[in-house]
Structures are given as structure tokens and as C-alpha cells.
Amino acid sequence: MxxxxxxxxxxxxxxxxxxxxxxxxxxxxxxxxxxxxxxxxxxxxxxxxxxxxxxxxxxxxxxxxxxxxxxxxxxxxxxxxxxxxxxxxxxxxxxxxxxxxxxxxxxxxxxxxxxxxxxxxxxxxxxxxxxxxxxxxxxxxxxxxxxxxxxxxxxxxxxxxxxxxxxxVDIGFYSPVENALAARKRDALLGAAHAGKLVVGTITGFDWYKGTMDMVAAVAALPDELRKQVVLVVVGTEPNDEQRQAIESLNMSEHLLITGFTEDVRDYIAAFDVGFIVSYAIESISFACREMMSMGRPVLVTRYASLPDNVDDGVDGWVVEPRDTQAMTERLRTMLANRNRLPAMGQSARTKAEREFCxxxxxxxxxxxxxxxxx
Structure with missing residues (x-):
């Protein structure tokens, strides 16, 4: 044809x-x-x-x-x-x-x-x-x-x-990175200021309907001793002036890494502990969610459109209601309290990708x- x-x-x-x-x-x-x-x-x-x-x-x-x-x-x-x-x-x-x-x-x-x-x-x-x-x-x-x-x-x-x-998604292109290499990519991204922190990231940027500012607010709501243990990484569209002002007012600048747009997101995903897609409009199923899961990262999603179809709650990710920053904060607490479980959840995400996302x-x-x- x-x-x-x-x-x-x-x-x-x-x-x-x-x-x-x-x-x-x-x-x-x-x-x-x-x-x-x-x-x-x-x-x-x-x-x-x-x-x-x-x-x-x-x-x-x-x-x-x-x-x-x-x-x-x-x-x-x-x-x-x-x-x-x-x-x-x-x-x-x-x-x-x-x-x-x-x-x-x-x-x-x-x-x-x-x-x-x-x-x-x-x-x-x-x-x-x-x-x-x-x-x-x-x-x-x-x-x-x-x-x-x-x-x-x-x-x-x-x-x-x-x-x-x-x-x-191309599960061969988006495949898990060996642990030692992932650690090097993480060190290169975070530097000494964020060493050892829980890395929660997205590759969807700050477009309004992606809900990224909701996750910023969720991290900001953590108690100080927990917030210091988290760094939020956002790859893609950069925040507008209003969003930057909100980030400043929430005192989140030092807990946030904004990378801008990149053609190949794999090095960033490899540095994540957890991914997130917390859209509340327009989104349908999300390539980004499936790419992060294919690379062996559990993903926090909202119960919007087909996003929850990607994830088994508590197995290879978490599901919260759209715009529910309190629930997002609680899931962040869960991640921090159970960091040793995250690699196994990531493996489950990869298994799901091989089975369903190919x-x-x-x-x-x-x-x-x-x-x-x-x-």
C-alpha cells in the first residue's frame, strides 16, 4: 500500500x-x-x-x-x-x-x-x-x-x-538501565546538593493540563524533614511566569530540578526512582507513562481517562484522583517509607510493559x- x-x-x-x-x-x-x-x-x-x-x-x-x-x-x-x-x-x-x-x-x-x-x-x-x-x-x-x-x-x-x-512503545529502546549506570546518571543529574534523595520525575513538562504544579504542591505539603528527602525533576515544557511565581511562593525552588526539553529522555528516566503523570484534562493514555514503566519505573497516575489502565495500584504504581494533592502527598510518604520496595515495583512495571505495551x-x-x- x-x-x-x-x-x-x-x-x-x-x-x-x-x-x-x-x-x-x-x-x-x-x-x-x-x-x-x-x-x-x-x-x-x-x-x-x-x-x-x-x-x-x-x-x-x-x-x-x-x-x-x-x-x-x-x-x-x-x-x-x-x-x-x-x-x-x-x-x-x-x-x-x-x-x-x-x-x-x-x-x-x-x-x-x-x-x-x-x-x-x-x-x-x-x-x-x-x-x-x-x-x-x-x-x-x-x-x-x-x-x-x-x-x-x-x-x-x-x-x-x-x-x-x-x-x-518501543520496549527495546525504552529498556531498563543497569543499576551502576543508572547510579552514575543520577549522580550527574543531581549533583551533591540532592545526593541520596528520592527522585520523583516526569517527562511531560509544565503544560497546564499535565497537573505538574499539583505535584509541586504535594511535595511542598510534606513536613520539612520529609521534603528535604525528595527532589522533583521535570523534563519538557518549562514553567510560565505564573507557575514560577507559585513555585517560589511554595518555597519549592531548592526541591525542584527543571531541565527543559530534550530529544532523548532516557537518561533522565534512568535517574528517577518514581515517575508521575497527574493529568486532569485532555490526556488520553500517555506515551510518557508507558515509556517510564517500560524503563522499569513505577508511576503515580491520576484516575483520569485511561491513565489508570496503565497501572495496578500498589503493584507497579499508584492511582490518585485528579487534583487531589493531599492524596499525592500521602503517596509520597508511602514511597519514602518503603523505598526498598520501589525496585520491585519497577520490575513489575517493566513486566507489564513487555506484556501489554509492546x-x-x-x-x-x-x-x-x-x-x-x-x-
């Missing part, structure tokens, strides 16, 4: 980037795979680095008022679709979905099989354009979690075929959806 995968994000697209590249890499040996993304995107950079994938710079203007760019983008995409005759076009957001629909309306060439992935828990709109995308440019919808699927049931996509295919199942089930195009 000839497959086009698209994503509209400029710069970093987060889990969308991981999702598209994983599928493209997994199918490139058996199919002709093209990835279309903005020239400034991290996705295009990553796709270009894979020899078997064709990466094409492609713009997806989000605003209809950008009429000149919009019309030009439609023309370019229409010419590409006419020339390449893709069997499948897999879109991953509203702007690329809309542009693909407009580029194929009243087309003289055979229209491809359209697949749309619902990545998040944002409510599905019922406006005219969304109805048109569902009717004219959606043959099948992939939901990455059951909560995402429930949002599609009864929506304008209800009459499209639907599959629930949870995200998979990329191969995710790729195989996505390819089966594409196979319906040939049928």
Missing part, C-alpha cells in the same frame, strides 16, 4: 510525533510510507532521519482567514494526492483533516481511504465543518483509548467504522485498519 500520514503541528507535536513516527517506521519495510508535516516541525525532522520513510514539508493553515496560504496549501495537497494516488491517508488533527477533505472534494482522481485518530479527550464538535469531515473524509476512526472512543460514540463520527488501538501489537492493529482500503 501507499500511505500518507499527516500531522499539523509546527515545532514539537508531543505524543502526535511519537505516534506518527512509530507507525511510519513500523510499516516502512512493507509499504510505501510518506509523512507530511510542516517544515518547522519536529515530526518532519524525525521522519527525515529514517531512510525508508519519505518526509515531505507540508503546511496545514489552521485559520480560514489565512485565505492565501489556505488556497495554496489546498492546491499543493491536491496535486500531491493526484500524483501519488495514495491508498490510505491517515490524519491526526483537525487542521490536516480539514485540508485533506477540501483537497479531495470534487476530485477527478480516486479518493483514498481516510483514517482519523482521536488522540485526546476533548469533546467532538458538531459544527458544519466537523460534520463535513466525518461525511466526506473519514472511512475509519482510531481511538487511542476507551474514553476517547466514548466521545466518538454518538458524535458526528458515530457512523464511521471505529477501532480502539492503545498507543504502543509496539508490535499497536503497529499490527493499525496496519489491519489500513488493510480495509485494499478490501
Amino acid at each position: 501507499k500511505i500518507l500520514l499527516t500531522n499539523f503541528h509546527n515545532g514539537r507535536g508531543g505524543g502526535h510525533d511519537t505516534y506518527v513516527v512509530s507507525i511510519a517506521r513500523g510499516l516502512a519495510a512493507r509499504h510505501d510510507v510518506v509523512v507530511g508535516a510542516p517544515k518547522t516541525s519536529r515530526l518532519l525532522q524525525h521522519a527525515s532521519a529514517v531512510s525508508d520513510i519519505r518526509a515531505l514539508p507540508m503546511e496545514f493553515p489552521a485559520k480560514l482567514k489565512e485565505l492565501g496560504r489556505f488556497v495554496g496549501a489546498i492546491r499543493e495537497l491536491r496535486a500531491l494526492l493526484k500524483r501519488e494516488r495514495f491508498d490510505v491517508v491517515h490524519v491526526n488533527g483537525s487542521p490536516d483533516h480539514r485540508l485533506v477533505m477540501l483537497a479531495t472534494m470534487f476530485a477527478s482522481f480516486k479518493r483514498p481511504y481516510f483514517v482519523f485518530t482521536k488522540h485526546n479527550t476533548i469533546r467532538v464538535k458538531r459544527d458544519f465543518m466537523t460534520k463535513l469531515k466525518a461525511r466526506r473524509a473519514t472511512h475509519h476512526v482510531i481511538a487511542v483509548s476507551n474514553p476517547a472512543a466514548k466521545l466518538l460514540e454518538g458524535s458526528v463520527y458515530a457512523d464511521c467504522g471505529m477501532s480502539v488501538i492503545p498507543n504502543g 509496539n508490535s501489537k499497536f503497529i499490527r492493529e493499525t496496519e489491519e485498519v489500513y488493510g480495509r482500503a485494499a478490501a
